[in-house]
Amino acid sequence: MRAHDDVLAGAGGVQESHFPALSGPESGFPELPADGETLLEVRDLRVRFSRRGRHVHAVNGLSYRLEAGRMLAIIGESGSGKSVSSRALMGLLPSTATVTGSARFAGTELVGMTEAQMRRRRGADIAMVFQDPTRSLNPTMRIGTQVVEAVRAHADLDRRAARRRAVELLSLVRMPVPEQRFGEYPHQLSGGMRQRVMIAIALAGEPRLLIADEATTALDVTTQAQIMELLVELQHRLGMAVILISHDLGLAASYAQDVLVMYAGRGVEHAAAETLFAHVRMPYTRALLGAIPLLEREPHTLLPVVPGQPPDLSALPAGCPFAPRCASADEQCAVDPPLTEHEPGHRWACWHPVPDAPAPDAASGDRS
Amino acid sequence: MTALDERPVPGETLLQARGIVQEFPVRGAGGIKGGVVHAVSDVSFDVRAGETLGVVGETGSGKSTLARSVIQAPRPQAGEVLFRGTDLMRLGRRELVAARRHMQMVFQDPYGSLNPRWRVAELVEEPLVGYGVRGSAQREARVRDLLDLVGLDPSVYGRRRPHELSGGQCQRVAIARAIALHPALVICDEAVSSLDVLIQAQVLNLFERLRTELGLSYLFISHDLALVKQVSDRVAVMHLGQLAELGPAEALYRRPLHPYTAALLDSIPGLDPRTGRARRPRPLAGEPPSPLAPPSGCRFRTRCPLAVQRCAEEEPVLREHVPDHRVACHFPLDIPREP
Numbered sequence: 001m002r003a004h005d006d007v008l009a010g011a012g013g014v015q016e017s018h019f020p021a022l023s024g025p026e027s028g029f030p031e032l033p034a035d036g037e038t039l040l041e042v043r044d045l046r047v048r049f050s051r052r053g054r055h056v057h058a059v060n061g062l063s064y065r066l067e068a069g070r071m072l073a074i075i076g077e078s079g080s081g082k083s084v085s086s087r088a089l090m091g092l093l094p095s096t097a098t099v100t101g102s103a104r105f106a107g108t109e110l111v112g113m114t115e116a117q118m119r120r121r122r123g124a125d126i127a128m129v130f131q132d133p134t135r136s137l138n139p140t141m142r143i144g145t146q147v148v149e150a151v152r153a154h155a156d157l158d159r160r161a162a163r164r165r166a167v168e169l170l171s172l173v174r175m176p177v178p179e180q181r182f183g184e185y186p187h188q189l190s191g192g193m194r195q196r197v198m199i200a201i202a203l204a205g206e207p208r209l210l211i212a213d214e215a216t217t218a219l220d221v222t223t224q225a226q227i228m229e230l231l232v233e234l235q236h237r238l239g240m241a242v243i244l245i246s247h248d249l250g251l252a253a254s255y256a257q258d259v260l261v262m263y264a265g266r267g268v269e270h271a272a273a274e275t276l277f278a279h280v281r282m283p284y285t286r287a288l289l290g291a292i293p294l295l296e297r298e299p300h301t302l303l304p305v306v307p308g309q310p311p312d313l314s315a316l317p318a319g320c321p322f323a324p325r326c327a328s329a330d331e332q333c334a335v336d337p338p339l340t341e342h343e344p345g346h347r348w349a350c351w352h353p354v355p356d357a358p359a360p361d362a363a364s365g366d367r368s
Numbered sequence: 369m370t371a372l373d374e375r376p377v378p379g380e381t382l383l384q385a386r387g388i389v390q391e392f393p394v395r396g397a398g399g400i401k402g403g404v405v406h407a408v409s410d411v412s413f414d415v416r417a418g419e420t421l422g423v424v425g426e427t428g429s430g431k432s433t434l435a436r437s438v439i440q441a442p443r444p445q446a447g448e449v450l451f452r453g454t455d456l457m458r459l460g461r462r463e464l465v466a467a468r469r470h471m472q473m474v475f476q477d478p479y480g481s482l483n484p485r486w487r488v489a490e491l492v493e494e495p496l497v498g499y500g501v502r503g504s505a506q507r508e509a510r511v512r513d514l515l516d517l518v519g520l521d522p523s524v525y526g527r528r529r530p531h532e533l534s535g536g537q538c539q540r541v542a543i544a545r546a547i548a549l550h551p552a553l554v555i556c557d558e559a560v561s562s563l564d565v566l567i568q569a570q571v572l573n574l575f576e577r578l579r580t581e582l583g584l585s586y587l588f589i590s591h592d593l594a595l596v597k598q599v600s601d602r603v604a605v606m607h608l609g610q611l612a613e614l615g616p617a618e619a620l621y622r623r624p625l626h627p628y629t630a631a632l633l634d635s636i637p638g639l640d641p642r643t644g645r646a647r648r649p650r651p652l653a654g655e656p657p658s659p660l661a662p663p664s665g666c667r668f669r670t671r672c673p674l675a676v677q678r679c680a681e682e683e684p685v686l687r688e689h690v691p692d693h694r695v696a697c698h699f700p701l702d703i704p705r706e707p
Contacts, residue, residue: 220656
């Protein structure tokens, strides 16, 4: 209690701005449809990398459904399969990868598509923005040319029309003075501005789904907040679905409507963001929440420790992959718990779900 | 040097940095126009024995340069760095090497800071050899103790090489190397930033344990405000080579005085662990200015929602606004409550 409680109090857990009049951009957007059409349905997706007879099972039976226009955050640590499973949708995995299962995008099966078929759809259906905009942009080309190139890859436009469209896209991503920026090179832009260019390029094909793969991880917090606001704005304005791949639970909770937590290549908990974070069921999600540094904790707080390492994906044991590190594991966990809808809209894969905390104060053991 | 070899008394001022200036000339390379990068401009701070001073700032704020200025790598252009009363800026090469055993660094990339061909035991032994700890049996015993201390079983990990370790285990080896010579001060430059959250928690707890067990002081540098709060007694906020604010961690986060600190806090997406409610960031408008040509007056004024004409004309100095809480702003945000 005491100190940090007046941070939490006030707006009911929502931190108030320290500024009197810094406009909050969260208002003014229409509500999302509660039960929209299914845009993407992933079923039992598996990805295996094989090299010299050694197999790494990166994704192991991932299933989820994404409705049109919604933002889904896929959360997990390194090696959880969050990036690999999304790249599999785009056909962006190396030839050492074997993808099985099903991923239907607006009714079309993506798994098993040829490279030629995939090329036609890439960018037009699903586009992707990556972590490092410096490496994704061509350093020797003016940014305008790179956006024009993307526009002309998707639409049969002449130079002038393509240029007009490119300027439009740059203003859409809130690039200040886009006509002037058009002739600049990537190194003349800040990291945030480069990421805006990458988003403009991703939007050139008018995708219905944008995958942001740790797209703000390399950016500073102030820039990250700007880019996230932009993504939310684009999601609403264009009715575009977004998959936000991140390791940051705070980011997921702040922006996404749905959250899917991955561990060892499978989904372990999936629900609407408020439901998931208010009623965490999977011990792994609980452990993640306990381990993140939070402004709400006092200095020198020891964090609850989860022993061990994530499992070796080349030799996954039978049963629940989190069991060796889990405090509530027992014999039952030798049988793999399926990701099942136990409560309306809330799926988890655990035999021993965490109960709701009785009182808010006794719940988190985060006081020392 | 004998004064340095004694263990510091808790509360004594371990490190005093006064008016550090670090500037780097840049040529026309990479398309950038020539000029001078004002990486650190007149920065002063203290680290007291047994405390953790956190330094937060965005990319290019000069926080890493500041850390390196402390260990004189490279030497700052101006200023004083008093380590337990000895000015490191005036020391000769050999004296400096001797003084550095009392201040060690842990870097962000655990793989990059360990020789990939060496075994863990050799890596941890190296500083002992380098600083003349005699007797191989003695050194071996010390290596075993150190590995135990950082939570690596010496019989299992001693013979491994860095590529056979995870990122978290590598960082433990780097920490064992850093504490091998009983330093008084450990400088952590983004030391847990590349680790996954569960492993990061393990390493953060290790830092805390070593602090209490060995009486270490830390200069803890990170871009992550929440992380810095978790470990720090006092926090310094850097902005474009200058200190914007320096104060006790609790107070600085609860009632930030500088609009930049407030803006940083408003930008973090957060989550209340007890209710599961999100704290949606409120972004700051505008682009960070270039360290090649910092704005006149207050360097934050181009992005500051409260800036007025005076902020462009007069550079605010870091001054004590409340006891132990300093801010460099003409219009500090809040008048704090009576203690």
